Amino acid sequence: MAIPDRVTLYYSPRTRASGIRVLLEELGAPFELHTLNMAKGEQREPGYLAINPLGKVPAIRHGDAVVTEQSAIYIYLSDAFPDAGLTPAIGDPDRGAFLRWIVFYSSCFEPALIDKSMGREPPPATRSAYGDYDKVISAIQSNLSTQAFMAGDRLTAADLLWGGALNLMTRFGLVPKTPVFDAYIEKIISRPSFGKVAEEDEIMAAAHEEEAAGSA
Numbered sequence: 001m002a003i004p005d006r007v008t009l010y011y012s013p014r015t016r017a018s019g020i021r022v023l024l025e026e027l028g029a030p031f032e033l034h035t036l037n038m039a040k041g042e043q044r045e046p047g048y049l050a051i052n053p054l055g056k057v058p059a060i061r062h063g064d065a066v067v068t069e070q071s072a073i074y075i076y077l078s079d080a081f082p083d084a085g086l087t088p089a090i091g092d093p094d095r096g097a098f099l100r101w102i103v104f105y106s107s108c109f110e111p112a113l114i115d116k117s118m119g120r121e122p123p124p125a126t127r128s129a130y131g132d133y134d135k136v137i138s139a140i141q142s143n144l145s146t147q148a149f150m151a152g153d154r155l156t157a158a159d160l161l162w163g164g165a166l167n168l169m170t171r172f173g174l175v176p177k178t179p180v181f182d183a184y185i186e187k188i189i190s191r192p193s194f195g196k197v198a199e200e201d202e203i204m205a206a207a208h209e210e211e212a213a214g215s216a
């Protein structure tokens with residue numbers, strides 16, 4: 001499937017949208033940024049709420065398709081630009097693990113970490129979508145103990161999501177630093193795409209703050 005249209009990424013620096021920018025770089029996809037200055041609250045202006053009524057980034061537009069929610073965006077974009085080899089195709093034995101771990105990120109990992117960071121007890125096990133925090137961390141670690149990447153023996157878009165997230169969350173102390181996590185994080189975030197986006201994010205974030213201070 002080849003879709004020639006350029007992707008528009010609704011973007012704020014140092015957010016979940018940064019991971020999508022890394023993904024677009026790695027996919028070699030043509031894209032442009034539609035930047036929102038969160039320091040000025042632009043994500044809550046009507047123009048953007050028409051794209052994502054929740055007022056959150058990332059979101060993308062690709063042709064007539066608008067996609068919000070980072071897990072959906074990782075899957076959508078890596079399917080739309082398969083030539084980079086970061087996407088197990090339908091029928092590939094790694095496809096199930098690829099989908100599983102991208103969705104696990106949003107449906108289990110983030111809720112578990114948010115509850116933990118807020119000091120909230122999870123609901124009783126049978127009513128908790130993620131079980132408990134320890135089970136979530138242990139599932140990820142076990143997966144990475146038996147194979148080099150989240151969906152098997154080769155890098156996929158799922159690793160761009162997980163490498164960036166585990167890096168941030170170990171730094172925040174919300175995920176334990178272990179030899180398995182450390183080695184995996186280093187393998188993923190040492191890719192030039194991460195350095196490029198982080199560097200450009202710093203510059204953009206500083207400009208946004210200055211602009212917001214100037215208009216206050």
Ligand SMILES: N[C@@H](CCC(=O)N[C@@H](CS)C(=O)NCC(=O)O)C(=O)O
Nearest residue numbers: 015016043055056057058069070071
């Ligand atoms: N469920 C969304 C969460 C997105 C999200 O929380 N984005 C943050 C930035 S990392 C945001 O846009 N915050 C702006 C705000 O709440 O005003 C996803 O997975 O894409």
